Amino acid sequence: MALPKPLELVQVFLKQAVRSGDRVVDATLGNGYDCAFLADLVGPSGKVIGFDVQQQAIDRTRERLADRADRSELILAGHESIAEYVEPGVSAIVYNLGYLPGADKDKTTSADTTLRALSASTGLLKNGGLLSIMCYVGHPGGMEEGCAVKDWAAELPRTEWRVFQYTAVNAPNNPPFLIIIEKL
Amino acid sequence: MALPKPLELVQVFLKQAVRSGDRVVDATLGNGYDCAFLADLVGPSGKVIGFDVQQQAIDRTRERLADRADRSELILAGHESIAEYVEPGVSAIVYNLGYLPGADKDKTTSADTTLRALSASTGLLKNGGLLSIMCYVGHPGGMEEGCAVKDWAAELPRTEWRVFQYTAVNAPNNPPFLIIIEKL
Numbered sequence: 001m002a003l004p005k006p007l008e009l010v011q012v013f014l015k016q017a018v019r020s021g022d023r024v025v026d027a028t029l030g031n032g033y034d035c036a037f038l039a040d041l042v043g044p045s046g047k048v049i050g051f052d053v054q055q056q057a058i059d060r061t062r063e064r065l066a067d068r069a070d071r072s073e074l075i076l077a078g079h080e081s082i083a084e085y086v087e088p089g090v091s092a093i094v095y096n097l098g099y100l101p102g103a104d105k106d107k108t109t110s111a112d113t114t115l116r117a118l119s120a121s122t123g124l125l126k127n128g129g130l131l132s133i134m135c136y137v138g139h140p141g142g143m144e145e146g147c148a149v150k151d152w153a154a155e156l157p158r159t160e161w162r163v164f165q166y167t168a169v170n171a172p173n174n175p176p177f178l179i180i181i182e183k184l
Numbered sequence: 185m186a187l188p189k190p191l192e193l194v195q196v197f198l199k200q201a202v203r204s205g206d207r208v209v210d211a212t213l214g215n216g217y218d219c220a221f222l223a224d225l226v227g228p229s230g231k232v233i234g235f236d237v238q239q240q241a242i243d244r245t246r247e248r249l250a251d252r253a254d255r256s257e258l259i260l261a262g263h264e265s266i267a268e269y270v271e272p273g274v275s276a277i278v279y280n281l282g283y284l285p286g287a288d289k290d291k292t293t294s295a296d297t298t299l300r301a302l303s304a305s306t307g308l309l310k311n312g313g314l315l316s317i318m319c320y321v322g323h324p325g326g327m328e329e330g331c332a333v334k335d336w337a338a339e340l341p342r343t344e345w346r347v348f349q350y351t352a353v354n355a356p357n358n359p360p361f362l363i364i365i366e367k368l
Contacts, residue, residue: 003197003314003346003366012196013187130187154353162187163354169338169347169363179353182187 006166006178010094010132011037013180017130018042018091025086025093025124026050027079027117028109031101032061034094039068048072049086051079054107057100079117083124091129093121097145098136098176108141111148118152122161122183131181137174146177153179160184190350190362194316195221197364198276201314202226206275209308210234211263211301212293215285216245218278223252232256233270235263238291241284263301267308275313277305281329282320292325295332302336306345306367315365322358330361337363344368 004012018024020043026035029052038048050072052058058074065072075085079095095118099108121131133153135146153163161184167177188196202208204227210219213236222232234256236242242258249256259269263279279302283292305315317337319330337347345368351361 002312003348003364006348128186150353156354158354158356161354163352164187164190165349165351165353167349167351169334169349170340170342170345172342180187 006168006176007134009166010134010178010180013130014038014041014092014094014132017128017182021045022091023047023049023087024090025082025121027082027093027121028052028096029057029061029074030096031057032064034096035061035072035074036064036068038092038094039065039071042071044071046071049090050074051077051082051085052100053078054100054103056103078113080113080120082117083120086124088124089126090124091126093125093129093131095131095133096136097134097149098139098142105139108139109145110141111145114145115148115152118149122156125183127183129183131183133179133181134176135179136176138176143174149179153181156181190352190360191318193350194278194318194362194364197314198222198225198278198316201312201366202275205229207231207233207271208274209266209270209277209305211266211277211279211305212236212281213241213245213258214280215241216248218280219245219256219258220248220252222276222278223249223255226255228255230255233274234258235261235266235269236284237262238284238287240287262297264297264304266301267304270308272308273310274308275310277309277313277315279315279317280320281318281333282323282326289323292323293329294325295329298329299332299336302333306340309367311367313367315367317363317365318360319363320360322360327358333363337365340365 137146321330
């Protein structure tokens with residue numbers, strides 16, 4: 001037995017919510033791990049639509065996807081423009097906030113664009129779909145962004161949305177936390 | 185898909201951690217739901233040791249256990265005396281704080297005895313074992329007790345313990361939260 005870390009608990013929930021053939025979104029491609037995980041969940045008949053502002057992230061993701069790349073659509077754009085590219089009815093939208101690991105740490109997501117992207121995301125999920133946000137709060141600006149995300153999520157009307165937070169309690173140095181949201 | 189409530193997530197984790205034949209503890213019998221769930225997990229060769237300060241709780245639990253009662257030992261005593269009754273090596277210890285539903289709401293667990301019980305509990309878990317605490321914080325004294333539990337758990341050394349919190353974010357009126365602890 002090992003209790004899941006926040007990032008592992010996301011995968012437990014995504015496995016329940018995403019079916020073969022679904023359309024899903026990776027809103028922060030980064031090194032492509034989430035995108036590859038999602039590509040396996042949706043299978044050959046599904047589609048992962050991915051966003052990142054850095055070409056490096058698009059390239060790394062395409063490399064990681066390898067022969068699964070044909071079930072992906074990788075877009076070099078900020079996730080705040082998600083509604084321009086994604087038709088409503090997706091079963092999951094996944095955010096990993098912060099900076100691209102192994103790249104320029106000054107290039108981070110920011111509360112302003114993240115909140116605009118999240119608001120747009122709520123209009124794209126189908127009923128029973130999940131909106132998952134991993135908040136990394138150890139870098140400059142990270143805590144402000146994480147708190148802004150939590151405050152935003154706390155205001156979602158509970159007749160339409162269920163929202164939970166999963167956090168490490170005895171870890172040092174502001175560990176990341178998960179905000180997970182289900183559309184009813 | 186439905187995201188689990190805190191009480192449901194406990195069961196997901198307990199199913200992973202508890203095996204047939206194990207000894208486990210229900211530290212707050214209440215109406216016996218947890219005890220019955222645990223009795224099913226440990227099976228005919230296992231044992232659930234249960235505590236409650238109210239005879240009503242012992243009676244209700246025995247009734248709910250029905251033909252599983254022979255794999256239980258129900259003790260009319262406060263959980264702060266847990267170490268007097270339980271040999272080390274249990275795979276799970278489960279707390280549901282607050283008052284007995286449907287009974288006298290003035291009879292609640294309290295921060296003082298709860299913290300003594302939790303400290304004693306840490307000495308009884310085997311490696312890989314879980315200590316689960318559902319904190320109900322809507323009644324008088326509940327928030328103080330819940331915060332005390334969280335503060336206590338945050339101090340557990342991370343070389344020996346992993347601690348996570350799972351909380352509803354957009355629910356009204358101080359919803360219950362889960363503190364879940366794994367002994368490494």
